[in-house]
Amino acid sequence: MINLTKTPITSFFKDYFKDFENYDEVLKSNMEINPNWEKLLTNFSELGINELTKRQGDLDWLLAENGVTYNVYNDPNGLNRPWNLNIIPFVIERKEWKNIEKGLQQRAQVLDLVLKDIYGKRELIKNGIVPYEIIFSHRGFLRPCHQIQYKTAKQLLFHSADLARGPDGQMWVVNDRTEAPSGLGYSLENRFTTSEVVPDIFNEINVKQPFSFIKDFNELLINAAPSHKENPTIVILTPGPHNETYFEHAYLSSFFGYPLVKGNDLVVRDNKVWLKTLKGLIQIDVIYRRVDDEYSDPLELNGNSYLGVAGLLNVVRLQNVAIMNPIGSGVLENPGLIPFMNSICKYFLKEDLILPQIASWWCGQEKERKHVLDNLKNFVVKPIDNTHREHIYFCEFLNKAELEALKKEILAKPYHYVAQEKISFSTAPNLSKEQLEPRKVMCRTFAVAKENEYSIMPGGLVRVAAERERLRVSNQRGGTSKDFWITNTEKRSYKKRQRYHWHHSTTNNLSGIGNIPSNTAENLFWSGRYLARTLVTARYIRMVLNQMSNSEFTQRNSDSENLHILYQSITHLTSIFPGFTGKNKEEAFKDPLKEIIKVLFDETQFGSLAHSLSSFNSSYYSLRNLWSKDMWRVYDKLHKTWHSFEKEDHKNIHKIIKLLDTVIIDLIAYIGLIEESILVEQGLLVYFIGFQMEQAIMCIDKSRALLTIKHNEDVEYEILESLLNSHESLNIYRYSFRSYLDIENVINLILLDNSYSRSLKYQINRIQKDIFRLPKRNEDTNLSSVQKSILDACNLINKANATNLIKVDKDSFTRTELEDLLASLSDMIHNTSLSLTDMYFNHSDEQIQLFNQNYIS
Known part of the structure; x- marks a missing residue:
């Protein structure tokens, strides 16, 4: 390993450890550099801090010029805020990633089985593996979806997990995203922009590219079509330009060549979904959905919705259209499931979870509730249902009166709350003011169903805290992002240049x-x-x-x-x-x-x-x-x-x-x-x-x-x-x-x-x-x-x-x-x-x- 104090990159890390408390991705406490970062930091050193700062400015300019935006509600600077990407990537070595990849495949498989069970036999509830309150009191559980059958082998077609490195140095699962996961388009744009502005930093580093994953994603959309239609009609359903990730919806539409539509572009007739076009109605086979579950069908779900399609759920029920992800999958975005996930995994797969989770206690159980109330100051308390952006309590910052008020809320609705241990995410370097600063990071990964397994994107979207001292990592709160590298010690091969390519059956039959x-x-x-x-x-x-x-x-x-x-x-x-x-x-x-x-x-x-x-x-x-x-x-x-x-x-x-x-x-x-x-x-x-x-x-x-x-x-x-x-x-x-x-x-x-x-x-x-x-x-x-x-x-x-x-x-x-x-x-x-x-x-x-x-x- 390289010792920081003996290398020419010391100037990059001025004051880096002035308030060091947590696990850092690059530097160990003895000031040695993790091997998988050595070549990258050497490339940075060759560029120099001035050139690196200049390239960061070029990167910011290119993102703004290309119109890469993220909508922030009530932002005084306007609806379409430029997307922020830091020039320093996030790096995980391939050997470590293989274990993470296995854990993500296992988790997606377990959640797929949970989804089938919740709307099917409900064995988890009948056998006491999961308390019924956790499922039935979550707004993501939609009763009209009960017993809906699907022709695809898996119901959970697209899964996203938020990961953060815990105090033991392992990647922990923080959240699951299953309803309409976002971030894929941003992660692709991060890679393309970084490659264009700073190709130098890739020198002699073998970074795995997402080509095969994107191909799998596209093939999933095609193969999901009812009756395995050879050339299905596929659309991307968006809530519209005011949605926070609308750029991504438009980006993926342009990238894959599938039409971007809103709810009033579609109509249900004769138990099928049709696209309203200039010449009339065209039947839709597959919908890649970016509209939340409850807004997808105003007839059977939220009657105030103008974002969905009236009668859509019944068309799904009759297997005349495929939706990714199925309506009702939002119930899996439930922190109340986390304390029971290992038991669920053992029940279905007869094995333990590969990836650890944040230690969590569901307050609906008497013993766990007493433990939470006795040690409330040490926890982060969440409602099991955050579909309406309910408040999350960071109890260490609450005063005595606020703690007492929270205790009363928990006692009034114990089944509604989960307490999680406060973990300090690992830090990774961010270029800020011509030097590197440690910032807390969280990684979002992506998995798509592929035959009998899940294909995992090599990398994903890394989000970074807005400030050095900021505990929470959130784009809505001004965070930035990073390109996510999975590296290999083998030398990078330039002989064969990979390209995105689609199967012939993806011809856009909505042209004209x-x-x-x-x-x-x-x-x-x-x-x-x-x-x-x-x-x-x-x-x-x-x-x-x-x-x-x-x-x-x-x-x-x-x-x-x-x-x-x-x-x-x-x-x-x-x-x-x-x-x-x-x-x-x-x-x-x-x-x-x-x-x-x-x-x-x-x-x-x-x-x-x-x-x-x-x-x-x-x-x-x-x-x-x-x-x-x-x-x-x-x-x-x-x-x-x-x-x-x-x-x-x-x-x-x-x-x-x-x-x-x-x-x-x-x-x-x-x-x-x-x-x-x-x-x-x-x-x-x-x-x-x-x-x-x-x-x-x-x-x-x-x-x-x-x-x-x-x-x-x-x-x-x-x-x-x-x-x-x-x-x-x-x-x-x-x-x-x-x-x-x-x-x-x-x-x-x-x-x-x-x-x-x-x-x-x-x-x-x-x-x-x-x-x-x-x-x-x-x-x-x-x-x-x-x-x-x-x-x-x-x-x-x-x-x-x-x-x-x-x-x-x-x-x-x-x-x-x-x-x-x-x-x-x-x-x-x-x-x-x-x-x-x-x-x-x-x-x-x-x-x-x-x-x-x-x-x-």
């Missing part, structure tokens, strides 16, 4: 425009609309601000009237009334910048730029499994720029113009990346329809505000120039007509040009072509209501003639025919949008609970 989930299609449609609305609004207001800025340096008589018309057009374009219209318009005219700032930054105002950005944000996160990393980076830059400016106290015209310049450039870059990143068959077509539709609507609104009223010659010239500028069409006009600005020519270009992509006519005809490419929902050969509405709009604008449209009513100075045309087109496009929504995006299915789920309290 007609098979897009209706929720995904709707979000793509509205992403297009919000993007177009944001871009058009930003360009228009920038144009007005530039006019305001120019008016400071000129005293032309037309400026005042021109600007008043432009101010009023902002109100009409955004529909933020009264604004520059109505009785109080004079007040708005006195300080137009104040009103414009509201139109830009007041997120509560529907139609404001801030509201449009926020609306796009919601659609964006719902679709993040489709977006590329470059798209995330552009959007993240836009998001940060916008919110940074919002916090500024003094906002003047020139600063706002500069902001809008940046926003517009980022939006254009993002829009361009969309066309590169998504195939038409993936839903790009639906996005295009939404984008063109919003552009057409806003083109109509601008034209109605600026073109339908005749003004004197000077003002009209300024208005036409402003319109062309906002439309980014002034240069094109000059190239096309090479003439003084003329209302007829402007109308021909902006409204009636069949070849100009920004003209209204082009946009409406493009919408018509794209809508006719959407799948028909039935065999009816007649035109659908969507097709009829957009065809009417096409016919109307195709017949329009600029010479007639410019005619002015002498009494009202209104171009009546132009106003009638634009008003009719607006109504037709609006009707098209409504018909499109009714036909393709209708997710409503009334969910009525059949009976209430009751629990012992």
